[in-house]
Amino acid sequence: MTPGAKAAELIPFLRDYASTRLNSRLADARRCLPPQVVLDFGRRGLFGLRVPRDLGGLELGWRAGGSVVEQLAAIDLTLAMMVGIHNELGIGPILRWGTAQAKADLLPPLATGRMLGGLAITEDGAGSNPHAISSTALPLPGGAWRIRGEKILVGNGSWASVINVFARRDDEGSRKGIIGFAVMTDSAGVRMGPEMMTLGMRAIVQNRIRFEDVRIEAPRLLGSPDGNFEVAEHTFQMARLGLAIAATGAIKRCAQLLVRYGSRRKIWTGPLGKSTVFCGALRAILDSVEILTRLCSVVTEALDQERPVPAEMFFVCKILGPEYLWFAADNLVQWLGGRGYLESNEAPQILRDARLFRIFEGPTETMKVQLGSMWQSGTGEFRKFLLALPGGEEVVPRIQEACDEIWATPSPPGLSLGQHAFSRRHAIGALVAEGVAWALLADPASPSGLLARAQRNFQELRRAEVYRTSGAALLDLDAAGQKLASEIGDVVQTLPGEDWVYNDLLAPGSQ
Ligand SMILES: Cc1cc2nc3c(=O)[nH]c(=O)nc-3n(C[C@H](O)[C@H](O)[C@H](O)COP(=O)(O)OP(=O)(O)OC[C@H]3O[C@@H](n4cnc5c(N)ncnc54)[C@H](O)[C@@H]3O)c2cc1C
Structure with missing residues (x-):
């Protein structure tokens, strides 16, 4: 069976499983996944997505494996993270860098879910x-x-x-x-x-x-x-791609719930779905799905064909996927109004789970600093990769022009040259990620208006980043802290919680 066919089998399994065997709300409230989920997923191969068949896995490859992760994330982000952590952070380094003995000993029990x-x-x-x-x-x-x-x-x-x-x-x-x-x-x-x-x-x-x-x-x-950090760095790259794929699935779920609510809820001007404000937010969410789908396809296809993917593309995945997911999750809660705040309605759990994405595997800010630094000192491989994208020829010079403008901003008073360099690299990283989104959309198959919106987003971001790197946002933290303390005090709660210390009279030891 081809990887695509195997993945196509797992997707209806997951949908059916979620409908009949999963209660994500209860698992969240109990703070524990039920054991049968791990047993059932182990039997279906979900713990060995990329592991070769002779070692007990499904050998799905990146694209087919990604379609399974996307579906799982649309059902339950926590579950997708558990499976993702296991497959990418747990198995990934052993699969690629482990000795023959480690692979033979560890991969079969890991791939079949007998070990996590x-x-x-x-x-x-x-x-x-x-x-x-x-x-x-x-x-x-x-x-x-x-x-x-x-x-x-x-x-x-x-x-x-x-x-x-x-x-x-x-x-x-x-x-x-x-x-x-x-x-x-x-x-x-x-x-x-x-x-x-x-x-x-x-x-x-x-x-x-x-x-x-x-x-x-x-x-x-x-x-x-x-020890050249290669194993950790490669593992993080793959996990960052995984987060963008999972984000795509979860954003689609947010959009699905918004479509339902927008079609059924009446507000005082008529159906919520006829509001241009609501539609503007939903459209931005659907645009982000389009961008992430293209981004993840470009990367997974190259990986499956064993073509090189520049490291920068994984930083772009880590920046755009989590930021778009957060926008979608926040808008889901907002547009569902009071219902968005009710734990029974899925939205609060999506919001809490989604929040991790911007932090885990490298927070957005550090990803932008690193991406900006790589753009400045890049080897040319990344630019070549971008030039091959639909809008690459147009976008690469636009990114460079914006980066030159950022790099030319004078160092604001109070910042060292090093601090200013960090700030400018952050801005450049943000612009490069937005530029990749633009380049991915510049083809005739793009939904109407999407390319124009991507160009507008890039220009708005450019203006905002020039303003920020000029130091306009700097603060005196001491003064801010003192003002706040004078307004609300410096309170620390010290009342103890529950007593969970094992009693001395019952502890093992001499009588
Ligand atoms: C639920 C959860 C699961 C996790 N799972 C794992 C795991 O399985 N394994 C593991 O090893 N780790 C794990 N982590 C850790 C996670 O990867 C780190 O929390 C993350 O990398 C951020 O590190 P930090 O918390 O020390 O933040 P800090 O380093 O304290 O950063 C604080 C803030 O400063 C910003 N910042 C830092 N440097 C710069 C800069 N140069 N320019 C601008 N801004 C900057 C950051 O973006 C961040 O917003 C997990 C974390 C969480 C919350």
Whole structure:
């Protein structure tokens, strides 16, 4: 069976499953997915979307696998994230960078859902800048390693049997690059910490995890022992594409609910759906679906055909997908009015879940800074890729012209040259992402008016970014803090919560 045909089978399965076997609202309220979902998904292959068939997976490839993720995200974003974290952050690095032994040992149970996977890189002192991690990996004689450090916000954490852990190679004090290991969570020295209470994604776990001198045998090293961040970076790229695909599915769901409400709800001027304000918002949401669909198709097709995709395209996915999803989720709640605020109506859960997308796998702001920096120092591969898009010939010079204008803004008083450079790179990254959206739409098959709207969005963003980089938005934080404290005080609540400490009289130990 072709990957497309296999995916086409899974989509009706998911729709039927969601109609009869899933209660996302209850799982969210209970803060836990029911176990049968994992068992059922495991049996259907959803935990091994890209794993080769001889290792127990479905071997779907990017495009077909993406269509399954998009459908799942339209049903339940938390569930899509659990499956996504497992497939991309848990399996992805082992599939691409694992040793033959690690693949043979770990992929069959992971692909069939008998073990869950995750990834741990974030630390208290290193989140949007993962290069700042302080966990260490010390090489031991004979090829083994010793890992030490503490990670936070590990998705699937306490449910996972395998976690890909990233640490800085430390040869007795001489610190080198960042390397990864597939670590079994039952290894001696792995201390599972508390579950972290999150705004959304409530039905899955995120944990703090400590690694206390955990010994890792040589075959569990991911990629090169020299540590050039390649494994982590590649894994993030693929996960960023996955987030854009999931965002597309969830935005379609928001649009579907808005269409229903707009057609049925009467306001004092008539049907809500006849309001130009409502239609303007819905149109922007549908436009974003069109842009993301084209963006994800261009990238997944190239990956399936093993053509190179410039790293910048994954940053564009991570910027546009989550930002468009947030716009759609916020508008869903807004246009449903009071009903949008009721937990029974799906919208609040979508809003809470969607909020993670702008933060996870690199927050939008840092993605823009990196994209802007890559545009400035780029090798030309990305521009070549853009020039091959429908509107590339027209858009690339427009992006460059806007970036030159941003780069020429003088440094505002109070900002160092470095801070101003960051601010300008952020602006350039934002313009590049918007420019890609424009380039993707410039073909005769684009829905009417969409190209003109993309051009207008680009020009408006250009004006706003020139204004911001000139320092017009800078604030005196001390003065702002003092004013606020004088107006509302400096309150910290200290009344203790529930007592969950195990009683000393019952604890194990000497009598
Ligand atoms: C529910 C959830 C699940 C997660 N799952 C995982 C997981 O499975 N594994 C894992 O390792 N991590 C995970 N994370 C961590 C996540 O990836 C980080 O929270 C994220 O990368 C941001 O890091 P931070 O929280 O330290 O933010 P900070 O680094 O403190 O950033 C704060 C803000 O400053 C902005 N900022 C930072 N630098 C710049 C700059 N140069 N210019 C402009 N703005 C800037 C950022 O955009 C952000 O808005 C998860 C997080 C959450 C909430």
